[in-house]
Amino acid sequence: MAGTEMAGLGPAKNQRLVLGILAVAALVGAGLLALPALEERGTFFYAPSDLAARPPAPGTRIRLGGLVKDGSVSRAGDGLTLAFTVTDGARETRVTYTGLVPDLFREGQGVVATGRLAPDGRFLAEELLAKHDETYMPPEVAGSLHRTGSLGR
Structure with a gap:
């Protein structure tokens, strides 16, 4: 058996997990890029x-x-x-x-x-x-x- 099947995850669930992690990482990255601009505008x-x-x-x-x-x-x-x-x-x-x-x-x-x-x-x-x-x-x-x-x- 493949490693993912032993862990109880099928290929579709594994793909969704990876996509979810990438989406969260993209949101965090966008927030970090926007933070300096927001601090500059905030008075x-x-x-x-x-x-x-x-x-x-x-x-x-x-x-x-x-x-x-x-x-x-x-x-x-x-x-x-x-x-x-x-x-x-x-x-x-x-x-x-x-x-x-x-x-x-x-x-x-x-x-x-x-x-x-x-x-x-x-x-x-x-x-x-x-x-x-x-x-x-x-x-x-x-x-x-x-x-x-x-x-x-």
């Missing part, structure tokens, strides 16, 4: 207080959210570079952004900026999102403002 949300308590690793892409502090917005002479301060009521983070600013961006309004923390503590934004009406605030921003007691002031 963690921070409020200024979160940055002070547990700063991200240098070069890590994150989202910073809070309110644009009144009186903090300034524009550079090039017309494209914007500097402002994001606050959660307890802490503040200075942000620099170069690019087109959303029409709804203004002082006292909620903002979410995506970018990286510079060694000097400034946040270098690559993208800005402003709230779209008077009643909406991104859930992450609202949550961080609730934690610091700044929402509703």
Whole structure:
């Protein structure tokens, strides 16, 4: 008798087992290839207080959210570079952004900026999102403002 017949497996069952193992191996391989791409696209949300308590690793892409502090917005002479301060009521983070600013961006309004923390503590934004009406605030921003007691002031 052949070795597979002694083990109690017929040729058809043996073939299905091998195909099943190959399918699982292919899925694991595809997952391992996709993992770095997913990590790069995934960004963690921070409020200024979160940055002070547990700063991200240098070069890590994150989202910073809070309110644009009144009186903090300034524009550079090039017309494209914007500097402002994001606050959660307890802490503040200075942000620099170069690019087109959303029409709804203004002082006292909620903002979410995506970018990286510079060694000097400034946040270098690559993208800005402003709230779209008077009643909406991104859930992450609202949550961080609730934690610091700044929402509703």
